[in-house]
Amino acid sequence: MLQDADALPQLIGDYKPLDQWQAHLNQLFYGLRGDRLRSYYQTFASADYRLAHALAADYFERVTKREKDGVRGKGVKGYADTPLPRDPATPLVIHEWGPGNGNLAACFLSHLKAIDKQGAVYPRVRYVLVDREQPVLDAAVAHPELAAHRDRVELLPASVEGLASVPDGTVDRIICNELWNDLPTKLMAKNAGDIEEEYLRPNLSESLHAKIDDWSTFVRAFEAKDVDTLKRFPPFLDDLVWEKEYRKVEWKDVPYRKTITEFLKPIDDQVLVPVNLGAFATIKEAKRLLAPGAVGFSSFDAGTVDMKVLNDPDKPCYGQFGGQYSFMINFPLVEAVAKHLGAAQIAVELQHEFVGRSLNTNVITLMDLLATHPSAGPKLQPWEQDRLALKTIKALNETYESPYARHLDFPLRKDMPAEERETLNGMLLSMKREGIPDTVAYITEEELTRAAKDLEDIGYDPDTVDIALTAPPSSIEYYHCSFSSR
Incomplete structure (x- = not known):
């Protein structure tokens, strides 16, 4: 039976606890992509x-x-x-x-x-x-x-x-x-009376392996976190394939054993739980x-x-x-x-x-506001979601005033229809510099009220927006x- 070439791993490291590979990868990430965070x-x-x-x-x-x-x-x-x-x-x-x-x-x-x-x-x-x-x-x-x-x-x-x-x-x-x-974070789970943690080992897909002409040098540079050498090879961070297995925790290497084991008692067997060792440190x-x-x-x-x-x-x-x-x-x-x-x-x-x-009012994030729109989510193509975001920012900017003059950094997608791209680019250029600074921004209840008519014109329901302002937290917040x- 033929196999997908991308499913054939090329080993580039040994099994290690998850937190060790996380620290390794994050150091490479900042070295290779830190200027494009x-x-x-x-x-x-x-x-x-x-x-x-x-x-x-x-x-x-x-x-x-x-x-x-x-x-x-x-x-x-x-x-x-x-x-x-x-x-x-x-x-x-x-x-x-x-x-x-x-x-x-x-x-x-x-x-x-x-x-x-x-x-x-x-x-x-x-x-x-x-x-x-x-x-x-x-x-x-x-x-x-x-x-x-x-x-x-x-x-x-x-x-x-x-x-x-x-x-x-x-x-x-x-x-x-x-x-x-x-x-660094470990993932731990109880299993038949033991506490286990996730171990990983990294591979590259066969397709990317074929593009690397000096495999041994690449592997050595990856192991040594040699960023200067890795920059000479094709980008690989998005093409890592991880194998997983679970092993008993080596407690001599993990602090707060009693606190962690007590915490895990009410958790069901084989349910992975984050143990944020870096945060503890x-x-x-x-x-x-x-x-x-x-x-x-x-x-x-x-x-x-x-x-x-x-x-x-x-x-x-x-x-x-x-x-x-x-x-x-x-x-x-x-x-x-x-x-x-x-x-x-x-x-x-x-x-x-x-x-x-601090502001003595309710606030909502722009992303949470966008999620209240009737057409938000999978109903829209990615470029249509971008269009909704820009129209929403434009509506808010009619009354929103920031104390800082900022250029809204909002790259337009290449797959956007040419006519839409031209229209949205014009909208971007017309945005005032004292407006919403980013799609990750806070908006007050008063700002939403002042922009209510313009938001309604692009499809927002005022009652839904009001509910979102005081909605209970989601599972991850x-x-x-x-x-x-x-």
Whole structure:
């Protein structure tokens, strides 16, 4: 019987635990495609400003309250009371772990400066961008709107799981946005009394193998993560074929054994559960770095808080974006580990509730709004979905006003009919620079109300949109996980 050539694997590595291959692949991804991140995925801070503004407002409020009372934490729920030096020159060190393209830092600092009318907080800030990859840091600090804040921005090339160069108790605030899902994660399951984890080994399809003229050099470069050599070969990250098997967990290599095994007790046999070891490592490191009474740590990421979802054998444990593997966050287990490590005032809330609370209104993402349209989903061709997105943005832009002038980055599909492409290109060119900055953006209830007539004209039902504004969370959602030092 003839076999599909693409199903014939060409082995390029040995079986290893999933988290080891994930770290390997992500390092290659950033080396080979790190300059094109937004071609593969966008975050809520890639171009939008509202998450950054909410963080800046929250930080300003907490620092102002803390210092007005003369002690760190006094009167601020969740923050321990410790003596605070009255010297106004005391630096306020903020870390952003995994700074992406620098937009969150730029918007945070710009808003903090704007609301700090007396100059009591912003001038003291040292904002440290932390990432293992120097090219990522270089790209982040090159964000045009960071130029105005460059005198208080520092770069730290290091792994967030171990910042040995940063002394204990010296950081006031730590922020990471959509970082945890990029860090090493194991998939574990119970099986007949044992706990097993997923092992993988990588292959290339026969068709891609035929295009590589120096196979031994390619395999050596892949094993050594030699990015410079791999760049000489055809792109391969999208063509990896993974074989899977399951082996008993080697607990000597895995921390928090008791916490993990207790967590897995109510989970059914053979149901895979994410164990976000990288996230656990950042919590341990953040706990070391935060000063007594510090404002604390915040992580924003996609995952679930629902044990029923975690016990679902069909849940999506990860997604694949251009060769990079992005795992859902198991927030109940993250919270259990944080408690084990002694973190204080641990809280998990929906990300849009954090943003909405700062704005004192309900917010919805543009993607969630698009999902309410009667024709959304598989009814539309991909280019038709793009047309709906642009028409929606155009309708909102009639009344939406951003404090930042941005060009909407929206590449038009090549398979779009020529006439439609010309029309939509004209629409793109006509978009105001103070409008919706990205398809991954937050919109307020008031902005939807002001644009209601224009949205109705393109088919939106006002009642459906209203329901979406206060709808319960879906099985996988974006959450804000925070804790403070004691």
